[in-house]
Amino acid sequence: MAAEDRAGIGSQIPRNALALLMVAQAAVVLPHAMQLSPWIIIVCFVCGCWRTLVYQGRWDFPSRIIKAALVVSGSIGVILSSSNGFSLEAFVSLLVLAFAFKLVEMKSRRDAYVVIFLAYFVVATEFLFEQGLFVALYEFLAVIIVTAAMVGLNQMHTRVRPMASVRLATSLLLQALPLTVVLFLFFPRVMPLWNVPVPGNNAIGLQEEVSPGDLAELTQSDSVAFRVVFDDGTPVLYKQLYWRGVVYNVLEDGRWKAGDVPPGQPRIRMGASRQLGYEVLLEPTAQNWLYGLAVPAQLDARAKLTPDLRMLTRDPILSVFRYRMASAPGADFGVRLTEPEAQHETYIPEDSRNPRMDGYARKLYLSNPDTERFAEALLSRIRSQPYHYTLNPPALPRSGYIDSFWFDTQSGFCSHYASAFVYAMRSVGIPARMVGGYLGGELNPLSGHLVVRQYDAHAWAEVWVKGKGWRRYDPTGAVAPERVEQGLAAALSSQDRQSLSALTNARMGDTSMLGRMLYMFDSVEHNWNMFVVGFDGGVQEKFLSRWLGELTPARVGLVMLALGALCLALTALLLFFRRRPKSRDPVVRAYRRFVARASRLGFAQEPGETPGAFVARVGESVGVEPDQVQALTTSLEEALYNPEARPKTAHELSRGLRRLSVRLTFAAH
Amino acid sequence: MQLSKAGSPASPNYTITPEASRTQVMDAISRVRSSLDGVLLGKSGQVQLALACLFARGHLLIEDLPGMGKTLLSQALARVLGLSYNRVQFTSDVLPSDIIGTSIFDRETGTLKFMRGPLFAQVVLADEINRATPKSQSALLEAMEERQVSVEGQPLELPEPFFVIATQNPVTQSGTFPLPESQLDRFLMRIALGYPDPDAERELLRGGDGRRKLADLEPQLDLNGLKQVQSAVDAVKVADPLIDYVQRLVGYTRQGGEFAYGLSPRGTLALLQAARAWALLQDRRHVVPEDVQAVLGPVVEHRLRESADFSGHGGGALVQKLLSNVDVV
Numbered sequence: 001m002a003a004e005d006r007a008g009i010g011s012q013i014p015r016n017a018l019a020l021l022m023v024a025q026a027a028v029v030l031p032h033a034m035q036l037s038p039w040i041i042i043v044c045f046v047c048g049c050w051r052t053l054v055y056q057g058r059w060d061f062p063s064r065i066i067k068a069a070l071v072v073s074g075s076i077g078v079i080l081s082s083s084n085g086f087s088l089e090a091f092v093s094l095l096v097l098a099f100a101f102k103l104v105e106m107k108s109r110r111d112a113y114v115v116i117f118l119a120y121f122v123v124a125t126e127f128l129f130e131q132g133l134f135v136a137l138y139e140f141l142a143v144i145i146v147t148a149a150m151v152g153l154n155q156m157h158t159r160v161r162p163m164a165s166v167r168l169a170t171s172l173l174l175q176a177l178p179l180t181v182v183l184f185l186f187f188p189r190v191m192p193l194w195n196v197p198v199p200g201n202n203a204i205g206l207q208e209e210v211s212p213g214d215l216a217e218l219t220q221s222d223s224v225a226f227r228v229v230f231d232d233g234t235p236v237l238y239k240q241l242y243w244r245g246v247v248y249n250v251l252e253d254g255r256w257k258a259g260d261v262p263p264g265q266p267r268i269r270m271g272a273s274r275q276l277g278y279e280v281l282l283e284p285t286a287q288n289w290l291y292g293l294a295v296p297a298q299l300d301a302r303a304k305l306t307p308d309l310r311m312l313t314r315d316p317i318l319s320v321f322r323y324r325m326a327s328a329p330g331a332d333f334g335v336r337l338t339e340p341e342a343q344h345e346t347y348i349p350e351d352s353r354n355p356r357m358d359g360y361a362r363k364l365y366l367s368n369p370d371t372e373r374f375a376e377a378l379l380s381r382i383r384s385q386p387y388h389y390t391l392n393p394p395a396l397p398r399s400g401y402i403d404s405f406w407f408d409t410q411s412g413f414c415s416h417y418a419s420a421f422v423y424a425m426r427s428v429g430i431p432a433r434m435v436g437g438y439l440g441g442e443l444n445p446l447s448g449h450l451v452v453r454q455y456d457a458h459a460w461a462e463v464w465v466k467g468k469g470w471r472r473y474d475p476t477g478a479v480a481p482e483r484v485e486q487g488l489a490a491a492l493s494s495q496d497r498q499s500l501s502a503l504t505n506a507r508m509g510d511t512s513m514l515g516r517m518l519y520m521f522d523s524v525e526h527n528w529n530m531f532v533v534g535f536d537g538g539v540q541e542k543f544l545s546r547w548l549g550e551l552t553p554a555r556v557g558l559v560m561l562a563l564g565a566l567c568l569a570l571t572a573l574l575l576f577f578r579r580r581p582k583s584r585d586p587v588v589r590a591y592r593r594f595v596a597r598a599s600r601l602g603f604a605q606e607p608g609e610t611p612g613a614f615v616a617r618v619g620e621s622v623g624v625e626p627d628q629v630q631a632l633t634t635s636l637e638e639a640l641y642n643p644e645a646r647p648k649t650a651h652e653l654s655r656g657l658r659r660l661s662v663r664l665t666f667a668a669h
Numbered sequence: 670m671q672l673s674k675a676g677s678p679a680s681p682n683y684t685i686t687p688e689a690s691r692t693q694v695m696d697a698i699s700r701v702r703s704s705l706d707g708v709l710l711g712k713s714g715q716v717q718l719a720l721a722c723l724f725a726r727g728h729l730l731i732e733d734l735p736g737m738g739k740t741l742l743s744q745a746l747a748r749v750l751g752l753s754y755n756r757v758q759f760t761s762d763v764l765p766s767d768i769i770g771t772s773i774f775d776r777e778t779g780t781l782k783f784m785r786g787p788l789f790a791q792v793v794l795a796d797e798i799n800r801a802t803p804k805s806q807s808a809l810l811e812a813m814e815e816r817q818v819s820v821e822g823q824p825l826e827l828p829e830p831f832f833v834i835a836t837q838n839p840v841t842q843s844g845t846f847p848l849p850e851s852q853l854d855r856f857l858m859r860i861a862l863g864y865p866d867p868d869a870e871r872e873l874l875r876g877g878d879g880r881r882k883l884a885d886l887e888p889q890l891d892l893n894g895l896k897q898v899q900s901a902v903d904a905v906k907v908a909d910p911l912i913d914y915v916q917r918l919v920g921y922t923r924q925g926g927e928f929a930y931g932l933s934p935r936g937t938l939a940l941l942q943a944a945r946a947w948a949l950l951q952d953r954r955h956v957v958p959e960d961v962q963a964v965l966g967p968v969v970e971h972r973l974r975e976s977a978d979f980s981g982h983g984g985g986a987l988v989q990k991l992l993s994n995v996d997v998v
Contacts (some may be wrong), residue, residue: 641907
């Protein structure tokens with residue numbers, strides 16, 4: 001404390017740097033407001049106000065006791081408010097708190113540097129949560145402000161010019177960009193380091209289990225589930241795009257759950273069907289399954305195909321996951337069903353029985369004893385009876401809800417229809433299960449990729465048909481064919497449509513100006529995901545081996561070094577030439593050449609030495625006769641500085657300088 | 670306060686004709702120099718700078734300790750150039766009206782009559798200018814730049830030519846009011862005289878007192894002759910490489926942290942004009958970098974201030990930095 005007070009003006013924080021520091025703090029903490037508990041943001045704000053009051057001289061710096069109390073209570077607060085122990089959020093909260101407290105207590109320049117480095121670190125942590133294009137652009141601006149604060153720290157006290165610091169910081173960062181690109185392309189992605197741990201709770205999408213009504217909530221969200229790039233354009237048929245994700249084959253407590261992975265290998269009969277290749281950029285889901293069209297024929301090595309055709313990854317998807325796959329839409333799978341499988345897929349626990357449905361299905365099956373005919377009969381009931389497709393179905397009782405949906409309310413969402421359909425199948429002993437995923441997607445006309453959003457979430461049924469394997473049945477298509485053929489918006493009543501998010505093409509249509517802009521944003525974001533966020537270890541390896549052949553560490557390292565050096569050299573050259581423009585004047589050029597040559601031979605020009613003095617000194621030291629030296633200096637001065645004599649003496653001068661160079665060369669040896 | 674009418678234009682003993690050749694101009698200059706050198710012993714460098722300043726139509730500020738010959742130099746300059754001159758001794762109680770003049774009620778005509786102050790002379794010797802209060806200092810301000818004064822709202826022309834030669838004691842001396850930057854900028858040069866070298870001082874002690882010689886000093890130029898010299902200064906040529914050098918010098922002061930502020934365009938023009946006058950004194954028809962370097966200190970020292978130096982007046986080191994850091998070609 002005493003030492004800090006004694007410190008002179010040199011170790012104080014300049015005024016504009018303090019202002020920039022506070023702006024920087026606000027800028028880097030702001031995006032964290034989405035992930036951290038609100039009280040931390042409030043603490044940051046209070047600390048900012050406190051620091052302002054300290055600056056105005058109204059409040060004092062916190063005393064040692066207050067500081068200790070703040071640190072202890074802050075740590076306790078972080079522990080109490082973190083729901084799942086030592087999570088990423090908890091650590092980031094601690095970092096942000098420390099950052100805010102440091103701002104209040106900082107007095108000297110050294111403290112300010114600590115705050116600046118913390119600010120860079122806080123910027124980096126934001127990318128653990130979000131890697132979108134807009135976040136990246138925003139953080140670039142934030143880094144400019146932080147750098148400007150650092151520039152301001154090194155400005156003179158008498159020069160309080162924040163804009164100048166910002167300009168300098170911007171040009172510094174722009175000069176660093178080429179090197180950043182080189183490092184981005186070549187720096188190896190060491191796997192455990194580059195994997196982003198636990199995201200927040202902001203990953204949405206299908207869950208491990210589903211109860212009727214769950215999917216209706218998803219339709220309120222317009223966030224992107226995944227984007228797909230097809231190898232050869234997009235298949236035009238909307239109703240073919242059933243993006244299979246999770247298989248709900250366990251009925252428990254009235255809810256459908258994804259059961260354990262059955263043992264064995266997937267049994268697929270390819271037949272002669274055409275294969276469809278595509279690449280998927282999956283947004284974080286916090287689940288470990290991938291989405292794809294049935295039937296997966298080729299799959300990314302990081303995923304495993306289970307017998308029920310789920311594609312599972314080892315770890316949950318926590319950042320944009322990019323994978324290639326191919327599907328064979330016409331292939332059959334699971335043609336032979338093992339006995340345990342058949343039992344598993346027909347099991348209905350006693351507490352989930354719906355007696356009216358059981359009776360109805362048994363009666364219907366008696367008159368239609370074939371699986372396909374039975375399914376057709378169920379669908380035709382949906383078509384002929386007054387069933388409704390709505391996002392806001394009436395509430396159903398917890399037990400026996402299939403009965404009351406099927407016979408009483410008769411209005412519901414895709415998951416209602418699918419679960420009733422599967423239940424009816426199972427109650428007569430036909431293997432059936434519910435499949436969750438997405439249906440359709442939206443074609444972006446600008447970049448030709450397909451966007452699948454959360455409101456495309458869908459549930460349908462898979463029924464095992466003897467001799468043909470698992471077949472897809474979509475009972476929603478019976479009640480609302482538009483949903484299956486054209487998408488959600490077409491199937492909804494105008495009242496339901498109002499509940500969709502406003503800023504989507506589903507709501508806006510794609511003809512309006514706004515609609516086109518939405519497409520544009522989408523394709524920019526898609527390219528960002530494709531080429532920046534999706535540039536992971538695998539893609540990098542493919543990219544690099546295309547250019548470098550076999551990838552050895554030495555080769556990659558050398559190329560990285562060479563390109564990095566090239567970037568630095570280019571920046572250095574740029575700075576050099578801006579500092580010293582090349583003169584177009586032939587006399588000046590001749591003289592500069594002479595100076596450079598003389599300096600190589602050991603006759604360096606003194607700083608501030610005039611041409612006449614330099615030539616005279618050099619001439620004398622190599623023993624040229626005084627009158628010759630005099631003649632040369634005179635002609636040099638005439639050539640350089642007498643505007644009227646210049647053309648006449650220029651020629652003479654360059655001859656004289658050349659002769660002197662020769663003398664210099666001899667003298668040097 | 671003292672005012673003293675030190676003299677009226679004496680008749681010159683030599684006139685140069687309007688069509689004077691360059692040789693005549695150079696002859697006149699060398700006569701002026703030699704008669705000044707006779708009065709100020711061992712100070713020929715400072716005499717040359719002072720002459721360059723006046724030939725470049727600039728005002729001159731002489732700063733040094735008391736008793737170094739500041740007043741002597743200024744009086745000798747006025748006499749040799751054959752100009753009418755007034756001397757104003759500044760003290761802390763000098764008022765603007767003491768310098769410009771004041772209106773007096775004329776009982777015979779019953780009107781106010783303006784009595785011209787000592788400012789109305791071709792050379793005004795403002796002695797110890799920094800002992801006056803800022804109010805009186807600023808009375809000189811308009812006169813120096815506009816070469817006119819406003820009396821009761823009416824502009825009054827000052828004589829042609831009009832030079833202010835001011836002397837001041839170093840600001841570290843007690844009883845001084847430092848001149849503001851705005852006023853310093855109006856002086857083309859600030860020179861210091863320095864202690865005489867031992868030989869010159871010995872002669873001084875032997876009885877070569879300049880003040881006695883001053884009385885015998887004859888004017889060596891008349892008004893017309895001065896104009897000839899001034900137009901000869903304007904005729905000195907400047908080539909592009911030299912303008913590049915001046916721009917590099919000026920640019921260096923405007924960037925980089927050690928300068929509190931850069932040179933103004935007025936400072937730039939002053940530098941080039943002073944370099945021209947210096948080139949003429951060296952009998953050159955064009956300016957070379959040596960000329961710029963010779964006048965750089967006197968022209969820019971009082972216009973520059975180090976960022977870390979709040980009191981100002983520390984430009985000397987900055988000029989050395991300029992000389993050694995800026996490429997000549």
